[in-house]
Amino acid sequence: MTGFDETADQWVVTLSCKDRPGIVHKVSGAVVGADGNITELQQFSSQDTGNFFIRLQFATALPQSAIVGQLAPVADELGATWQIDVVGRPLRTLILASKAGHCVQDLLFRTHADQLSVHVPLVLSNHENLRELSDFYHVPFESHYVVPETKADFERRVMQVVEEQGVELVVLARYMQILSPQLCDFLQGRAINIHHSFLPGFKGANPYRQAHARGVKLIGATAHFVTADLDEGPIIEQNVVRVDHADSPRQLMAIGQDIESRTLSQAVRLFSEHRVLLDGVRTIVFQ
Amino acid sequence: MTGFDETADQWVVTLSCKDRPGIVHKVSGAVVGADGNITELQQFSSQDTGNFFIRLQFATALPQSAIVGQLAPVADELGATWQIDVVGRPLRTLILASKAGHCVQDLLFRTHADQLSVHVPLVLSNHENLRELSDFYHVPFESHYVVPETKADFERRVMQVVEEQGVELVVLARYMQILSPQLCDFLQGRAINIHHSFLPGFKGANPYRQAHARGVKLIGATAHFVTADLDEGPIIEQNVVRVDHADSPRQLMAIGQDIESRTLSQAVRLFSEHRVLLDGVRTIVFQ
Amino acid sequence: MTGFDETADQWVVTLSCKDRPGIVHKVSGAVVGADGNITELQQFSSQDTGNFFIRLQFATALPQSAIVGQLAPVADELGATWQIDVVGRPLRTLILASKAGHCVQDLLFRTHADQLSVHVPLVLSNHENLRELSDFYHVPFESHYVVPETKADFERRVMQVVEEQGVELVVLARYMQILSPQLCDFLQGRAINIHHSFLPGFKGANPYRQAHARGVKLIGATAHFVTADLDEGPIIEQNVVRVDHADSPRQLMAIGQDIESRTLSQAVRLFSEHRVLLDGVRTIVFQ
Amino acid sequence: MTGFDETADQWVVTLSCKDRPGIVHKVSGAVVGADGNITELQQFSSQDTGNFFIRLQFATALPQSAIVGQLAPVADELGATWQIDVVGRPLRTLILASKAGHCVQDLLFRTHADQLSVHVPLVLSNHENLRELSDFYHVPFESHYVVPETKADFERRVMQVVEEQGVELVVLARYMQILSPQLCDFLQGRAINIHHSFLPGFKGANPYRQAHARGVKLIGATAHFVTADLDEGPIIEQNVVRVDHADSPRQLMAIGQDIESRTLSQAVRLFSEHRVLLDGVRTIVFQ
Incomplete structure (x- = not known):
C-alpha cells in the first residue's frame, strides 16, 4: 500500500x-x-x-x-x-507450469498483447519443455526436476521467488504437482488454479475419458483459489462448451484445454484488476 | 413517487x-x-x-x-x-399483442409463477385468438379490428388504458402494427419491443427465410425501447442461439420464437426492477 | 412397428x-x-x-x-x-408430476404450440395443484395421494396407463418420488428425468443453497434416461446459464427452473423425433 | 486427387x-x-x-x-x-496478414499444438511487424509494402505462392486490404476471411465504437468464404460473446479480437477436415 x-x-x-x-x-x-x-x-x-x-x-x-x-x-x-x-498497474505474477503449454501460452500471449495487465518475472516449472515458449516472450524460465525428495526444495524456491520478486499472484497454469499444506497457506488468497469441470463431476484419473464414457454434452473449466482442499477453493470463473457423442477422449481434451486457457486468463484478468474479493469460501466478483 | x-x-x-x-x-x-x-x-x-x-x-x-x-x-x-x-412492487404492465402467442404466453406464465414482478391489467390485441390464453391466466383481454381507418382508434385506446390504469410499462409482445410517431412519443422510455436479430442483419419480409438462404449459424433476438425509428431504439437485452444448415425456415422460426420469448421476458424483468436507465440512445443496464 | x-x-x-x-x-x-x-x-x-x-x-x-x-x-x-x-407422428407421452409446475407448463405449452410432436393422454401427479393447468390445455389430469403405503398403488397406476394407452414415453417433469427398481426396469429406455446440475456437483438437500454457498458461476440442468441408479442414467441433453454472487438461493432456483424446463423439452423433442439411441450407458444423439 | x-x-x-x-x-x-x-x-x-x-x-x-x-x-x-x-493430412495453408497479430498468433499456436491439421508454408503480409512471431513458430515470413501502385504485385505474389506451393487454403487473418475481383475469383471456395459481427450490423469505420455508442449487448465474429461481394461470402462459422454498457470501445475491441481468433481457427479446422461444402451462397457444415 x-x-x-x-x-x-x-x-x-x-x-x-x-x-x-x-x-x-x-x-x-x-x-x-x-x-x-x-x-x-x-x-x-x-x-x-x-x-x-x-x-x-x-x-x-x-x-x-x-x-x-x-x-x-x-x-x-x-x-x-x-x-x-x-488502475492498470501490472501485477507481479509468477507462473507455475509442468509439461502442458496451453495455459502458459495463453497467459504469455495475452500479457504480450496487453490484454492482461500482469508482469511475469518468471515461469517456474518441473519440466524443461516450455523454455522455448518463455524465451519467445522474453520471460525468464527456470525448471527443476521434482521427485518426492526434491519437492520441498521446489516449493522453497517458489516461496523465495514470491518474496524476492514481490510476487502478488501465483498462477498454477496446469502445474501438475499437489502443493503442500504449508505452501497453500503461504499462498492463500493469492494463488489461482485451473481444472476441468464436468456435469456431473468425475473423480480419479483421465476425466476426459470418463466424460466420454458417460456421454456428457458439456465440458468446462473452473478457475479457483488454491486451498489445502484440493480443487475445492473458492471459485473465480467457470465456462463450458458443448460436445457430443462423436468427440473422442482426445478431442474432448483439446476442447477442454481451450476452455481451460480462456477461463484461467479471465480469472487472472479479474484478479489483476482487483475484482475478486473473498467472503469466506465464496468469491465476490465485481465484473 | x-x-x-x-x-x-x-x-x-x-x-x-x-x-x-x-x-x-x-x-x-x-x-x-x-x-x-x-x-x-x-x-x-x-x-x-x-x-x-x-x-x-x-x-x-x-x-x-x-x-x-x-x-x-x-x-x-x-x-x-x-x-x-x-422493491418488488409489481409494475402495471399493458401487453399489446397480435396473433402470435409465444411472447404473451411466456410473459403471463412467468408473471403467474412469480418470476416476473408485473401486474397485467389488460392484454390488448388486434386479433381475437389469444383470448383463451388470457382467460386462463385471469387477465382481461380486449381485441379490436385494426385496419388503416381504425388504427388511430386503437392507439387512442392504448393511451386511454395507459392513463386510466396508471400503466408504467407497455410491452409489444409481437404486436405487428407499426406505432404512429405520436404513440411512440407518448410511450417514450416506457415501451419495450422485441424483434429477431441476425448476424448479419436482414431487411424486408420473411427474415427467417433470408437467414436460412444465407446459411447463418446464429439467430437471436433483441429487446429494445420503442422509438419512432423502427427497430432502432436503445437495446435492453440480446441473446442468440446456434442453428445449422439443416434447420428449415420453419424450424428457424420456432427456435427464433423461443429466444424472442426469453429475451423479452428478461428485458421486462430488468425494467420492472428499475435496472434499465437511458444514456441518450444507449441503455445502462445494472444487472 | x-x-x-x-x-x-x-x-x-x-x-x-x-x-x-x-x-x-x-x-x-x-x-x-x-x-x-x-x-x-x-x-x-x-x-x-x-x-x-x-x-x-x-x-x-x-x-x-x-x-x-x-x-x-x-x-x-x-x-x-x-x-x-x-415422421412427425405425435408420440404418446405420459407426464408424471408433483407440485412444481414449470416443466409441465413448458411441455404442455410447446405441445399446444406444435413445437413438440407429442400427444399427452394424461398428467399423473402425486399432488392436486396442477389440475387447472392441465385443464387449460385440455389434457386429462389425475392425482393420487402418495405415501409409503400407497406408493406401490401409484406405480401400478403408471404401468396401467402405459399399457392401456400405449404410452411410448414417460416424462418425469419434476416428479419428486423415487421410482422403485421394478418401475425403472419397466420404463427402461422410455422414461426421461430432469435434474439440476452444477459445477462442481452437490450431494444432498437444497442444492441451490449449496451452489450459492459455494459461489458457483454456472448452474445447469441435465435430462437423462431413468435408471435404477438415481440421477445417473444416460445423459440426453445439458445446458447451463451464468449466475453470480448476488443471486440469492431463491433467484438461483428461478434461473434453475427455467433451464430445467428448456432442457427437458429439448430432450423430449429429441426423443420424440427418434434422435436418441443408446450405446450402453451413453447416448448417441443425432441432432 | x-x-x-x-x-x-x-x-x-x-x-x-x-x-x-x-x-x-x-x-x-x-x-x-x-x-x-x-x-x-x-x-x-x-x-x-x-x-x-x-x-x-x-x-x-x-x-x-x-x-x-x-x-x-x-x-x-x-x-x-x-x-x-x-484423414488428418495437413492442408497447405497460406496466411495473409497485416499488422494485427491475434489471428495469426492463434492459428500458428494451434497448428504448433496439433489442434489444427494445417501446414503453413508462408505468412505473407503487407507489414513487417509479425516476422518475429512467425520466426518463433519456424514459419517463413515475407512482407511487401503495399500501396495502390504495388497492390497488383502483391496479389501476383499471392497467386504465385498458391501455385508454387500447392496451397489449398488461403486464410485472411485480419488482412486489411480489399482483394481485387480477379484474386477473389482465383481463390473462390478456398479462401476464408474473418470479420467482426454485431446485432444489429454496422456500416463504416470503427465498428466497435459504433457498437459501444449503440449499447449492444453481444458482439461476435463471422468467418466466411471470400467472394467479390465484400464480407458477404458464404458463412462458415459464427460466435458471439456478451458485453455491457461499461465496456469501452477499447475493451470491446479486445473482446472482439478474442472471438475473431477463435472463430477463424474453428472455420479453418472445419475446412481442413473437409467439413464445409458449398450449396450456392450457403455452406453445408458437417460438424
Missing part, C-alpha cells in the same frame, strides 16, 4: 468489513476528501456472512499519500480490510 | 445527472439520513455523455415521506432525474 | 447392430428397394463398444408394409435392433 | 450432385467395393437447390488407386463433384 507512482491519476480501492449502515457514505466521503471523482463503484452486502464489500475506481490529481490519509482513518473506524492500487 | 406502501422496508432508487465529484457521497448521505442500510448499489459514469447513473437498494424502517424528504433536496441540488419505488 | 398411417410419405428409421463393413450400403439398398429417397441420414460407429448406429429419414409413395418388407430382412441379417415410424 | 500416402488407412470423401433416389446406396457400394468400413457419414439434401451432399470417412487397407477405381465411376454416373483425401 506504499510507494506507487505518485503521478497516477486513476485509483482502485477495495474494502471489506462487517456490514452496517453508512459505509458507502463514509468511504465516498474519503474520496471526496481526496478530491476524487468516482468512475466505477460496486458493492455487495452478503446475507450469508453479514459482510460488506466495495470496489471503487476514482480519478484524482492528489498523490497517494493524500488519498491514504483520507481512507485509512475511515477503514480503521470500520475495522475494514482494504487495498489501494493504481 | 407518491403513495406507496408505507410499511415497506426495502426501497430502490435510481438517479441520473451530470457527472461531478461527490455524487455517491451525497446520495448515500441521504440514505444515511433516512436511517437506511444500502443492500445493493451500482453506478456508472458515461465517458460518452458525461452523465452519471446510480441505482441503489436499501432497507429502512422509516416511511416513504421521510426518505423522499432526504433524497429530494439532494436530487434538486444535483439537477438529477430520479425515481423511488418499493 | 405396425399399423401406422399407410398414406404417410416421410419415414424415419433407426437401427443399431455390431459394426461391420457394408451396413450403410445394405440399409440404403433396402430404402432404394422401397422406392425411397433419403432426406436425412446420420450414422455413428462407436469405438467404445464396436456398435453401429444409423438414423435415416426418407420419402416414398409405397406403404409401410412394402418398406418393412425391404428393411426387415436386412435387419435380420445384421442382427440389428430397429424401429420405423412416420 | 492423386499421389497421397498409399499406406494411409483412413480416408475422407466429399461428394455433391443433383439429388435423386439411391445416391447413398451407390456411394456406400463403392466403399464396400474398396473393402472400406465407414466410420463417419453425414449427408444433406437441400430443399432450396435440390442438391445432395455427402461426407464420409472410412478405413480400408486398399491403396488410393483402388478406392478411386470404385468411386470415380459412381461419381461420373451421378454427375457429381467429389474429392478424396487422407
Whole structure:
C-alpha cells in the first residue's frame, strides 16, 4: 500500500468489513476528501456472512499519500480490510507450469498483447519443455526436476521467488504437482488454479475419458483459489462448451484445454484488476 | 413517487445527472439520513455523455415521506432525474399483442409463477385468438379490428388504458402494427419491443427465410425501447442461439420464437426492477 | 412397428447392430428397394463398444408394409435392433408430476404450440395443484395421494396407463418420488428425468443453497434416461446459464427452473423425433 | 486427387450432385467395393437447390488407386463433384496478414499444438511487424509494402505462392486490404476471411465504437468464404460473446479480437477436415 507512482491519476480501492449502515457514505466521503471523482463503484452486502464489500475506481490529481490519509482513518473506524492500487498497474505474477503449454501460452500471449495487465518475472516449472515458449516472450524460465525428495526444495524456491520478486499472484497454469499444506497457506488468497469441470463431476484419473464414457454434452473449466482442499477453493470463473457423442477422449481434451486457457486468463484478468474479493469460501466478483 | 406502501422496508432508487465529484457521497448521505442500510448499489459514469447513473437498494424502517424528504433536496441540488419505488412492487404492465402467442404466453406464465414482478391489467390485441390464453391466466383481454381507418382508434385506446390504469410499462409482445410517431412519443422510455436479430442483419419480409438462404449459424433476438425509428431504439437485452444448415425456415422460426420469448421476458424483468436507465440512445443496464 | 398411417410419405428409421463393413450400403439398398429417397441420414460407429448406429429419414409413395418388407430382412441379417415410424407422428407421452409446475407448463405449452410432436393422454401427479393447468390445455389430469403405503398403488397406476394407452414415453417433469427398481426396469429406455446440475456437483438437500454457498458461476440442468441408479442414467441433453454472487438461493432456483424446463423439452423433442439411441450407458444423439 | 500416402488407412470423401433416389446406396457400394468400413457419414439434401451432399470417412487397407477405381465411376454416373483425401493430412495453408497479430498468433499456436491439421508454408503480409512471431513458430515470413501502385504485385505474389506451393487454403487473418475481383475469383471456395459481427450490423469505420455508442449487448465474429461481394461470402462459422454498457470501445475491441481468433481457427479446422461444402451462397457444415 506504499510507494506507487505518485503521478497516477486513476485509483482502485477495495474494502471489506462487517456490514452496517453508512459505509458507502463514509468511504465516498474519503474520496471526496481526496478530491476524487468516482468512475466505477460496486458493492455487495452478503446475507450469508453479514459482510460488506466495495470496489471503487476514482480519478484524482492528489498523490497517494493524500488519498491514504483520507481512507485509512475511515477503514480503521470500520475495522475494514482494504487495498489501494493504481488502475492498470501490472501485477507481479509468477507462473507455475509442468509439461502442458496451453495455459502458459495463453497467459504469455495475452500479457504480450496487453490484454492482461500482469508482469511475469518468471515461469517456474518441473519440466524443461516450455523454455522455448518463455524465451519467445522474453520471460525468464527456470525448471527443476521434482521427485518426492526434491519437492520441498521446489516449493522453497517458489516461496523465495514470491518474496524476492514481490510476487502478488501465483498462477498454477496446469502445474501438475499437489502443493503442500504449508505452501497453500503461504499462498492463500493469492494463488489461482485451473481444472476441468464436468456435469456431473468425475473423480480419479483421465476425466476426459470418463466424460466420454458417460456421454456428457458439456465440458468446462473452473478457475479457483488454491486451498489445502484440493480443487475445492473458492471459485473465480467457470465456462463450458458443448460436445457430443462423436468427440473422442482426445478431442474432448483439446476442447477442454481451450476452455481451460480462456477461463484461467479471465480469472487472472479479474484478479489483476482487483475484482475478486473473498467472503469466506465464496468469491465476490465485481465484473 | 407518491403513495406507496408505507410499511415497506426495502426501497430502490435510481438517479441520473451530470457527472461531478461527490455524487455517491451525497446520495448515500441521504440514505444515511433516512436511517437506511444500502443492500445493493451500482453506478456508472458515461465517458460518452458525461452523465452519471446510480441505482441503489436499501432497507429502512422509516416511511416513504421521510426518505423522499432526504433524497429530494439532494436530487434538486444535483439537477438529477430520479425515481423511488418499493422493491418488488409489481409494475402495471399493458401487453399489446397480435396473433402470435409465444411472447404473451411466456410473459403471463412467468408473471403467474412469480418470476416476473408485473401486474397485467389488460392484454390488448388486434386479433381475437389469444383470448383463451388470457382467460386462463385471469387477465382481461380486449381485441379490436385494426385496419388503416381504425388504427388511430386503437392507439387512442392504448393511451386511454395507459392513463386510466396508471400503466408504467407497455410491452409489444409481437404486436405487428407499426406505432404512429405520436404513440411512440407518448410511450417514450416506457415501451419495450422485441424483434429477431441476425448476424448479419436482414431487411424486408420473411427474415427467417433470408437467414436460412444465407446459411447463418446464429439467430437471436433483441429487446429494445420503442422509438419512432423502427427497430432502432436503445437495446435492453440480446441473446442468440446456434442453428445449422439443416434447420428449415420453419424450424428457424420456432427456435427464433423461443429466444424472442426469453429475451423479452428478461428485458421486462430488468425494467420492472428499475435496472434499465437511458444514456441518450444507449441503455445502462445494472444487472 | 405396425399399423401406422399407410398414406404417410416421410419415414424415419433407426437401427443399431455390431459394426461391420457394408451396413450403410445394405440399409440404403433396402430404402432404394422401397422406392425411397433419403432426406436425412446420420450414422455413428462407436469405438467404445464396436456398435453401429444409423438414423435415416426418407420419402416414398409405397406403404409401410412394402418398406418393412425391404428393411426387415436386412435387419435380420445384421442382427440389428430397429424401429420405423412416420415422421412427425405425435408420440404418446405420459407426464408424471408433483407440485412444481414449470416443466409441465413448458411441455404442455410447446405441445399446444406444435413445437413438440407429442400427444399427452394424461398428467399423473402425486399432488392436486396442477389440475387447472392441465385443464387449460385440455389434457386429462389425475392425482393420487402418495405415501409409503400407497406408493406401490401409484406405480401400478403408471404401468396401467402405459399399457392401456400405449404410452411410448414417460416424462418425469419434476416428479419428486423415487421410482422403485421394478418401475425403472419397466420404463427402461422410455422414461426421461430432469435434474439440476452444477459445477462442481452437490450431494444432498437444497442444492441451490449449496451452489450459492459455494459461489458457483454456472448452474445447469441435465435430462437423462431413468435408471435404477438415481440421477445417473444416460445423459440426453445439458445446458447451463451464468449466475453470480448476488443471486440469492431463491433467484438461483428461478434461473434453475427455467433451464430445467428448456432442457427437458429439448430432450423430449429429441426423443420424440427418434434422435436418441443408446450405446450402453451413453447416448448417441443425432441432432 | 492423386499421389497421397498409399499406406494411409483412413480416408475422407466429399461428394455433391443433383439429388435423386439411391445416391447413398451407390456411394456406400463403392466403399464396400474398396473393402472400406465407414466410420463417419453425414449427408444433406437441400430443399432450396435440390442438391445432395455427402461426407464420409472410412478405413480400408486398399491403396488410393483402388478406392478411386470404385468411386470415380459412381461419381461420373451421378454427375457429381467429389474429392478424396487422407484423414488428418495437413492442408497447405497460406496466411495473409497485416499488422494485427491475434489471428495469426492463434492459428500458428494451434497448428504448433496439433489442434489444427494445417501446414503453413508462408505468412505473407503487407507489414513487417509479425516476422518475429512467425520466426518463433519456424514459419517463413515475407512482407511487401503495399500501396495502390504495388497492390497488383502483391496479389501476383499471392497467386504465385498458391501455385508454387500447392496451397489449398488461403486464410485472411485480419488482412486489411480489399482483394481485387480477379484474386477473389482465383481463390473462390478456398479462401476464408474473418470479420467482426454485431446485432444489429454496422456500416463504416470503427465498428466497435459504433457498437459501444449503440449499447449492444453481444458482439461476435463471422468467418466466411471470400467472394467479390465484400464480407458477404458464404458463412462458415459464427460466435458471439456478451458485453455491457461499461465496456469501452477499447475493451470491446479486445473482446472482439478474442472471438475473431477463435472463430477463424474453428472455420479453418472445419475446412481442413473437409467439413464445409458449398450449396450456392450457403455452406453445408458437417460438424
